[in-house]
Amino acid sequence: MKKLNYRADFPILTTQINGEPLTYLDNAATSQKPQAVIDALTHYYTTDNANVHRGVYTLAAKATDQYEAVRDQVAAFLHAARREEVFFTRSATDSLNWVAQTYGDQFVTAGDEIVVTVMEHHSNLVPWQQLAQRKHATLKYIGLTADGQLDLADARRQITAKTKLVAVAHASNVLGVTNPVATIAKLAHAQGAVVVVDGAQAVAHVPVDVQTLDADFYAFSGHKVYGPTGIGVLYGKYALLEQLTPAQFGGEMISDVDWQTTEFAAIPARFEAGTPNIAGVIGLGAALTYLQGVGFDAVQELEQPLTDQLLTGLSQIDGVTVYGPRALADHGPVVAFNLAHLHPHDVATGLDMAGVEVRAGHHCAQPLMRYLKVTATVRASVGFYNNSTDVERFLTALQAVKEFFHV
Amino acid sequence: MSILNLKALYQTVILENAQALHHCETLTGVPSVTLHNPSCGDTINVQLVIKDQTIEQAAFTGDGCTISQASASIMTDVLQGQPVSAARQRIANFSKLITGTQLSPAAQHALGDAAVLATVAEFPTRIKCATLAWHAADQLLTMGDATNGRTN
Numbered sequence: 260m261k262k263l264n265y266r267a268d269f270p271i272l273t274t275q276i277n278g279e280p281l282t283y284l285d286n287a288a289t290s291q292k293p294q295a296v297i298d299a300l301t302h303y304y305t306t307d308n309a310n311v312h313r314g315v316y317t318l319a320a321k322a323t324d325q326y327e328a329v330r331d332q333v334a335a336f337l338h339a340a341r342r343e344e345v346f347f348t349r350s351a352t353d354s355l356n357w358v359a360q361t362y363g364d365q366f367v368t369a370g371d372e373i374v375v376t377v378m379e380h381h382s383n384l385v386p387w388q389q390l391a392q393r394k395h396a397t398l399k400y401i402g403l404t405a406d407g408q409l410d411l412a413d414a415r416r417q418i419t420a421k422t423k424l425v426a427v428a429h430a431s432n433v434l435g436v437t438n439p440v441a442t443i444a445k446l447a448h449a450q451g452a453v454v455v456v457d458g459a460q461a462v463a464h465v466p467v468d469v470q471t472l473d474a475d476f477y478a479f480s481g482h483k484v485y486g487p488t489g490i491g492v493l494y495g496k497y498a499l500l501e502q503l504t505p506a507q508f509g510g511e512m513i514s515d516v517d518w519q520t521t522e523f524a525a526i527p528a529r530f531e532a533g534t535p536n537i538a539g540v541i542g543l544g545a546a547l548t549y550l551q552g553v554g555f556d557a558v559q560e561l562e563q564p565l566t567d568q569l570l571t572g573l574s575q576i577d578g579v580t581v582y583g584p585r586a587l588a589d590h591g592p593v594v595a596f597n598l599a600h601l602h603p604h605d606v607a608t609g610l611d612m613a614g615v616e617v618r619a620g621h622h623c624a625q626p627l628m629r630y631l632k633v634t635a636t637v638r639a640s641v642g643f644y645n646n647s648t649d650v651e652r653f654l655t656a657l658q659a660v661k662e663f664f665h666v
Numbered sequence: 667m668s669i670l671n672l673k674a675l676y677q678t679v680i681l682e683n684a685q686a687l688h689h690c691e692t693l694t695g696v697p698s699v700t701l702h703n704p705s706c707g708d709t710i711n712v713q714l715v716i717k718d719q720t721i722e723q724a725a726f727t728g729d730g731c732t733i734s735q736a737s738a739s740i741m742t743d744v745l746q747g748q749p750v751s752a753a754r755q756r757i758a759n760f761s762k763l764i765t766g767t768q769l770s771p772a773a774q775h776a777l778g779d780a781a782v783l784a785t786v787a788e789f790p791t792r793i794k795c796a797t798l799a800w801h802a803a804d805q806l807l808t809m810g811d812a813t814n815g816r817t818n
Binding site for chain 2: 277278279601602603604605608609611612613614619620621625628634635656659660663664
């Protein structure tokens with residue numbers, strides 16, 4: 260039988276915060292790292308460090324083989340049609356900016372429409388806002404239904420024949436919803452637009468199949484999927500990538516450089532100028548191997564009861580408002596809420612005193628905060644290594660905060 | 667449970683100020699400075715009526731946490747009626763206090779209720795909340811200097 264307790268794999272979970280056991284409930288911001296990832300980084304620097312794609316010596320070949328093996332691994336993880344459709348970036352933010360600066364700058368023109376949703380993280384919003392300003396295009400927003408889900412009727416209204424690009428989060432970092440990306444892609448494609456998906460909040464929780472979703476571009480960060488910081492992924496359909504001029508130039512992305520002209524390398528090297536984050540890629544590979552060892556069935560089996568416990572527990576505390584859908588079936592492992600009129604920072608400082616680490620603020624989604632008519636919220640988000648004790652500690656501490664502030 | 671440590675940060679004076687804010691109003695025709703705390707979205711707008719190098723009136727509006735609201739409220743009490751030079755000194759001393767520097771008893775006394783915010787130094791993630799209004803007041807005084815052609 261498969262084990263269902265992975266806490267021992269994450270050394271940080273045995274540490275203390277403010278004299279209390281660490282109760283880490285900010286997985287939507289970043290996930291903790293399993294020993295396997297920490298070991299992979301140490302092992303790489305201890306035994307395999309060399310620059311990739313350059314040396315003819317054995318050590319360089321070892322590093323290159325490991326680096327390229329992770330590309331295969333990511334392609335399989337995303338169910339990409341071919342390995343060349345995957346390349347490495349700094350982060351999901353970097354990936355999304357890259358699409359805006361290549362596809363966006365090449366194909367969006369004055370009068371075109373760019374459609375985003377009101378729930379987007381700034382990383383999948385500001386690049387499009389800036390692109391719209393540069394190109395004199397129109398930025399349009401898809402709204403939400405009354406229970407905080409993406410409003411597909413509004414999506415049908417907003418996506419028109421003028422739409423060039425639709426950008427949507429696979430899962431929200433505030434509302435806890437997973438968006439119907441395949442439906443959005445269908446609407447976009449029917450109008451000749453491409454769909455860009457921010458997968459940052461999805462990849463650690465649900466299996467991703469970019470072909471089933473029919474995403475044209477799909478971005479995610481390594482650090483939210485149990486890997487290191489500073490490594491991101493961009494998937495792009497090969498036929499689209501072929502049309503794009505690189506955003507950056509330099510080493511490794513060329514096949515021949517003459518005095519006045521340069522012939523670019525094949526895809527994906529064309530889009531990976533300079534020495535990449537080799538250790539980050541190898542760490543990401545270790546993280547995906549680890550996560551796939553756990554399996555998404557187990558991830559969901561572990562996370563869903565915790566989300567249920569969070570939603571149920573919060574609903575039993577007077578004065579708590581939860582944002583996003585209340586039904587468990589519609590809710591991923593991210594729960595945003597407020598405690599009466601108390602500011603989220605006051606709540607989060609109180610929880611911190613009890614070792615409970617949650618996020619408080621606008622979650623890099625200020626337009627969504629405006630839409631919800633709040634300035635900020637508290638957010639608790641679980642990962643599969645959390646347990647019911649973590650959620651109990653959170654709820655007990657929240658009750659104590661409520662009593663302290665008399666709200 | 668160490669949640670009781672909250673008492674060190676949220677002292678009675680702070681909670682009382684946050685519940686009944688002093689000088690929380692918008693003054694018409696008076697210069698203002700609005701500052702944001704980008705990490706949480708907090709906003710504070712501060713206004714100062716300065717006549718004959720004295721702060722005749724201080725007011726603020728905004729949206730933020732208990733610490734930022736209480737600190738702004740207390741600040742208006744501390745600055746109102748003060749000569750600009752003394753106000754500057756108090757702002758500078760508040761900045762020292764909040765980052766853990768020990769003040770002389772006289773300087774601490776001059777800060778009035780603001781002196782209780784010294785404990786914020788033990789909560790580094792909340793220092794920005796406490797200083798937001800004071801930075802806005804400082805900018806207003808600097809703008810006043812520019813208008814008056816002063817260079818010091």
